[in-house]
Amino acid sequence: FxxxxxxxxxxxxxxxxxxxxxxxxxxxxxxSLGVARGRVLRSGDAVFFKTYLGNLLDVxxxxxxxxxxxxxxxxxxxxSKEGGGDIQSGDTVFLQAHTGKYIDVEEETVQARFSExxxxxxxxxxxxxxxxxxxxxxxxxxAHTGKYIDVxxAVVKAEASANVSASASQRLIVEAEDPLALREHDVVKLRxxxxxxxxxxxxxxxxxxxxxxxxxxxxxxxxxxxPWMQVLTIFGPARGIFSGDEVHFLASTGKGLEVEKSGDKLxxxxxxxxxxxxxxRIKKEGGGAIHPGDTVVLxxxxxDYLEVRGVDVVALDSTLSxxxxxxxxxxxxLEDGSSRGSAIDSAGTISSPNTQYKRFVFQGFFYxxxxxxxxx
Numbered sequence: 001f002x003x004x005x006x007x008x009x010x011x012x013x014x015x016x017x018x019x020x021x022x023x024x025x026x027x028x029x030x031x032s033l034g035v036a037r038g039r040v041l042r043s044g045d046a047v048f049f050k051t052y053l054g055n056l057l058d059v060x061x062x063x064x065x066x067x068x069x070x071x072x073x074x075x076x077x078x079x080s081k082e083g084g085g086d087i088q089s090g091d092t093v094f095l096q097a098h099t100g101k102y103i104d105v106e107e108e109t110v111q112a113r114f115s116e117x118x119x120x121x122x123x124x125x126x127x128x129x130x131x132x133x134x135x136x137x138x139x140x141x142x143a144h145t146g147k148y149i150d151v152x153x154a155v156v157k158a159e160a161s162a163n164v165s166a167s168a169s170q171r172l173i174v175e176a177e178d179p180l181a182l183r184e185h186d187v188v189k190l191r192x193x194x195x196x197x198x199x200x201x202x203x204x205x206x207x208x209x210x211x212x213x214x215x216x217x218x219x220x221x222x223x224x225x226x227p228w229m230q231v232l233t234i235f236g237p238a239r240g241i242f243s244g245d246e247v248h249f250l251a252s253t254g255k256g257l258e259v260e261k262s263g264d265k266l267x268x269x270x271x272x273x274x275x276x277x278x279x280x281r282i283k284k285e286g287g288g289a290i291h292p293g294d295t296v297v298l299x300x301x302x303x304d305y306l307e308v309r310g311v312d313v314v315a316l317d318s319t320l321s322x323x324x325x326x327x328x329x330x331x332x333x334l335e336d337g338s339s340r341g342s343a344i345d346s347a348g349t350i351s352s353p354n355t356q357y358k359r360f361v362f363q364g365f366f367y368x369x370x371x372x373x374x375x376x
Contacts, residue, residue, distance in 0.1 A: 053066070072237040092124055094123070150170050152169055192207040207311055244283055246280070
């Protein structure tokens with residue numbers, strides 16, 4: 001724009017560019033606030049329902065129960081409504097299990113028996129007040145009988161009267177499956193508050209360096225020293241890892257991280273991943289899905305939290321969950337900072353991070369030498 005456009009009151013290019021920046025900032029702020037609250041659920045979304053005990057509704061064969069605190073195939077439900085679109089409080093919805101069957105209510109019994117959507121399968125979703133249903137909202141599900149779905153322990157029934165004020169056993173937290181959440185077979189690093197990243201050398205697990213350059217391995221002549229030392233493959237629910245889920249970590253040595261008893265140092269001695277010693281509960285403040293970049297705490301089967309003392313990682317008492325030294329940042333272990341996909345090869349088998357990094361180093365060295373020879 002020239003001086004004539006300014007005289008005519010037309011904004012200059014610089015002013016328009018500045019205004020565009022302001023609008024982008026507003027949009028980014030709004031989207032970040034929306035994510036913090038939880039996005040609006042839409043017909044067709046994959047969701048989970050968490051009970052007041054922290055367990056999730058699950059479907060096995062035709063049985064509907066609430067037995068475990070994990071987000072996996074038996075727990076995921078596809079929510080839908082006639083006509084599609086956003087889900088609002090008061091909508092009639094249908095919940096389809098992994099079996100392809102819809103949850104239905106007959107008298108007080110809650111099951112998942114049929115592939116059709118009829119009256120028995122219809123559920124009215126409600127929350128306090130009105131408006132759209134967001135992920136992380138507390139909701140109730142009202143059956144066609146007029147009774148609300150009620151959870152006592154692992155037992156799920158539709159026996160709560162609509163005339164009775166909602167109790168904790170009727171309140172369910174609805175969570176949306178998050179495609180960006182960590183999930184089984186992702187590769188990660190765990191960074192301690194000191195900035196050092198956990199590394200595994202033989203059976204010892206320590207937090208010694210921010211990163212381990214590949215030339216350390218070449219200089220030391222020791223194949224246990226290299227970038228792969230800090231890479232862990234995470235195992236957990238296949239549909240996404242959420243705060244409160246149980247997870248396992250596989251080191252580049254092919255051994256699982258483990259704690260034997262309270263006060264022990266974290267070690268990696270056995271190839272087994274599913275034993276109690278190898279099981280950790282991952283949590284983050286505010287709950288929800290775990291993403292790369294999140295700060296988390298890890299508790300062992302003993303109830304103790306992992307804490308960094310010097311360079312060692314120790315399982316100490318359960319009162320330390322808020323201690324800074326017990327907090328770890330989850331990092332994506334790939335070169336671009338992501339975590340997805342490098343632990344699984346085209347045949348569907350797991351290759352250790354050790355093998356992946358060595359392959360990368362050898363390929364880089366080989367192609368580097370080719371370039372030098374050609375240039376020479």
